[in-house]
Amino acid sequence: MVNRRWIGFLMAALPIAFLLAFVGLPTVESFFYTFGYTGGPNAVVSEMAQNQVVSHHGATLGVYTELWKMASFRADFIATIWVTIASVALLLVISWVIALYLRFSDGWLARVASSLYLIPMFIPSVIASYALVTFWNSGGFVDALAKHLGDPNFPSFGYTLFGVVIGNVWTGLPFAVLMLASGLRNVPDSYIEAARDVGARAWTVSLRILLPMNTLPIIIVATFNCIGVLGAYTVPYLMGPTAPQLLGVAMTSYFSAYNEPQQAEAMAVMVFILAAAVGTWYVIANLRLDRKSGSV
Amino acid sequence: MMSNQNSVQSGFLPIPSIRRTVSPSQALSRSLATALVLALLIFVLGPLVVLVLWAFAGEWFYPSLIPQKFSLSWWSTVLSDSHFGHSVLLSFIFAPVVTILSACICLPAAYAFSRYQFPGRRAMFIGIFATNAFPKMGLYIAIAGILYATHLMDTFWGVIVIQLMNTVVVMTWIPAAAFSAVPKSLEEAARDVGAGPFRTFWHVTLPMARPGIIVAMIQAFLASFDEAQGTFLVGAPNYITMPVQMYSMVTNYPQQAAAVYSILLSMPSLILLLLIRKYIVGGYLAAGFRMK
Numbered sequence: 237m238v239n240r241r242w243i244g245f246l247m248a249a250l251p252i253a254f255l256l257a258f259v260g261l262p263t264v265e266s267f268f269y270t271f272g273y274t275g276g277p278n279a280v281v282s283e284m285a286q287n288q289v290v291s292h293h294g295a296t297l298g299v300y301t302e303l304w305k306m307a308s309f310r311a312d313f314i315a316t317i318w319v320t321i322a323s324v325a326l327l328l329v330i331s332w333v334i335a336l337y338l339r340f341s342d343g344w345l346a347r348v349a350s351s352l353y354l355i356p357m358f359i360p361s362v363i364a365s366y367a368l369v370t371f372w373n374s375g376g377f378v379d380a381l382a383k384h385l386g387d388p389n390f391p392s393f394g395y396t397l398f399g400v401v402i403g404n405v406w407t408g409l410p411f412a413v414l415m416l417a418s419g420l421r422n423v424p425d426s427y428i429e430a431a432r433d434v435g436a437r438a439w440t441v442s443l444r445i446l447l448p449m450n451t452l453p454i455i456i457v458a459t460f461n462c463i464g465v466l467g468a469y470t471v472p473y474l475m476g477p478t479a480p481q482l483l484g485v486a487m488t489s490y491f492s493a494y495n496e497p498q499q500a501e502a503m504a505v506m507v508f509i510l511a512a513a514v515g516t517w518y519v520i521a522n523l524r525l526d527r528k529s530g531s532v
Numbered sequence: 533m534m535s536n537q538n539s540v541q542s543g544f545l546p547i548p549s550i551r552r553t554v555s556p557s558q559a560l561s562r563s564l565a566t567a568l569v570l571a572l573l574i575f576v577l578g579p580l581v582v583l584v585l586w587a588f589a590g591e592w593f594y595p596s597l598i599p600q601k602f603s604l605s606w607w608s609t610v611l612s613d614s615h616f617g618h619s620v621l622l623s624f625i626f627a628p629v630v631t632i633l634s635a636c637i638c639l640p641a642a643y644a645f646s647r648y649q650f651p652g653r654r655a656m657f658i659g660i661f662a663t664n665a666f667p668k669m670g671l672y673i674a675i676a677g678i679l680y681a682t683h684l685m686d687t688f689w690g691v692i693v694i695q696l697m698n699t700v701v702v703m704t705w706i707p708a709a710a711f712s713a714v715p716k717s718l719e720e721a722a723r724d725v726g727a728g729p730f731r732t733f734w735h736v737t738l739p740m741a742r743p744g745i746i747v748a749m750i751q752a753f754l755a756s757f758d759e760a761q762g763t764f765l766v767g768a769p770n771y772i773t774m775p776v777q778m779y780s781m782v783t784n785y786p787q788q789a790a791a792v793y794s795i796l797l798s799m800p801s802l803i804l805l806l807l808i809r810k811y812i813v814g815g816y817l818a819a820g821f822r823m824k
Contacts, residue, residue: 244648247640248656251700254637258675258693259663266674280681337568349569350813352576357812358805359580360758362778363794370586370787371579378578380595406576414817460664467667469761474782484669488765491673501677504670511667519658 263508266501271295286495299502311480313506319397319472319482320465323404324458330405331412331457336442338413339420357410365474368403369394395477403471408464412457419453420446452525459518463511483507586791606788610796619777620796623757626773630695630756631749637696638703639745645704646711657708664701671697672762679766691771694762699752706751709819710744711737747816750804757800 265278272291274282282288289298303309331353338350356364371377373394382390393399423446431441447454472482481489483503491500586592590603610616644650645657663671672694676685684690714737722732738745760775767776774797781790805812 241650244644244650247644250637251641251704252656255663258697262674262678266677281677345565345569349572352572355576358802359798360775360801362760362775363798366782367579367583371582375594377582380597383595467669469669487669487673500673504673507667507670
């Protein structure tokens with residue numbers, strides 16, 4: 237029995253070891269680097285870095301205070317938060333409506349919808365962003381269509397923050413609807429019929445029965461998208477404005493174009509902290525649900 | 533007079549009267565549903581249809597809704613470009629290598645998580661989630677620092693490491709859920725009739741978990757095949773895969789060339805995902821994201 241336990245441990249340790257070496261270690265190193273530690277594996281990067289804050293005794297918050305003093309960084313930070321919240325909220329509402337529709341309808345229209353929402357999963361994000369920006373851009377298809385329909389002042393969303401939100405919703409749709417639809421499938425018909433028998437309307441059923449019974453899928457969708465959007469590069473790079481930039485794009489320019497890796501990694505640390513908070517929520521929600529289902 | 537007629541009718545025939553009171557709301561919900569599906573159709577497919585039109589456009593000036601002239605000339609331009617062939621080759625080398633390496637590292641772990649009890653099991657399982665919890669670009673930049681130090685920057689293995697990282701979560705979680713879904717009683721039955729542990733695994737457990745494993749492998753393949761951000765950061769300028777090439781296509785080439793390239797780049801994903809569509813909708817993907 238003891239033998240079996242150790243075999244299991246060793247098998248599971250393989251990906252953990254890989255992640256510790258290539259995710260854990262770099263994260264810790266870059267964390268120290270942002271506080272001014274330039275020794276160890278940081279030495280190579282710090283040799284070519286510009287505008288570096290070095291601390292010989294203890295830690296310094298120099299990099300962080302420098303960043304926060306810059307108006308452009310503050311704008312980037314606020315834009316990132318705004319786009320993340322807007323994307324996740326919009327995605328949740330849209331995919332909830334689609335999942336509800338798929339749960340309660342059959343027929344050819346529902347079959348069309350159940351193929352449609354999956355399509356973005358088939359398209360690499362570089363191409364999705366490119367197709368979307370061509371579609372929503374000024375001089376693009378929607379713009380032309382609005383002009384034909386008699387609205388020449390229709391706003392174009394290419395290279396705007398709202399354009400990034402559209403891109404996030406588009407690319408996030410398959411995963412979100414899949415998770416929510418599979419959650420809704422697990423709600424027994426008898427629950428819904430019982431509620432209808434006592435006179436509950438569709439709206440009430442949705443909000444009072446289906447929503448509380450699907451908190452876990454909703455939290456999974458919200459957290460995974462939140463984290464995805466926080467660290468995204470492709471969609472905001474191709475669809476977003478040049479200023480303010482989202483942090484994923486900003487940290488890349490600091491790293492590659494401005495050759496300021498310390499500043500780039502400081503931004504990464506800040507995004508990590510935001511994401512870690514969101515990730516903790518996901519883990520707690522999972523554990524709580526596990527406990528609940530265990531006691532039943 | 534009308535109301536009288538109604539009440540008389542409903543008095544005799546209660547069922548049609550019920551149908552009459554329901555039918556306006558039914559009509560409403562049906563037209564709402566149609567509007568919903570139509571909106572979804574335009575939102576999802578619109579950009580792709582326009583992209584395909586661009587790939588065959590000779591001339592297309594605003595505000596025309598379809599191209600003024602159609603042409604195939606951009607296809608030959610893109611296909612005869614030497615950068616194109618090189619990046620296709622690279623993409624098709626990286627993706628299988630990453631998928632196989634990822635399967636070797638993660639599948640034993642997936643089995644262990646589902647079938648063995650060992651110290652730190654839950655912590656390790658959640659720990660794997662950490663890769664997904666860290667925002668991609670931040671992580672790549674942190675890793676790039678280490679890759680510089682270990683001289684893996686702009687090398688084949690540097691790109692492999694970056695792409696492998698993205699596959700660990702799907703390659704562990706989805707197969708773990710698939711292994712867990714195999715009833716233990718079936719394995720026990722096989723053991724009872726004298727099958728050894730390996731034979732049981734090979735003939736009972738593995739075939740039943742296969743759809744989940746296939747979904748995970750294809751997801752891993754596509755994660756590698758479509759990965760642009762990290763490969764761009766670590767692999768440029770020597771390892772320009774197809775999605776990375778797309779960045780320069782978008783910024784430096786005419787609309788039509790980028791559109792043609794987009795279609796070519798989407799093909800492998802499209803074919804692979806169509807093959808596993810029924811498993812994905814069947815819940816293998818969703819099952820992987822519930823911790824057990």
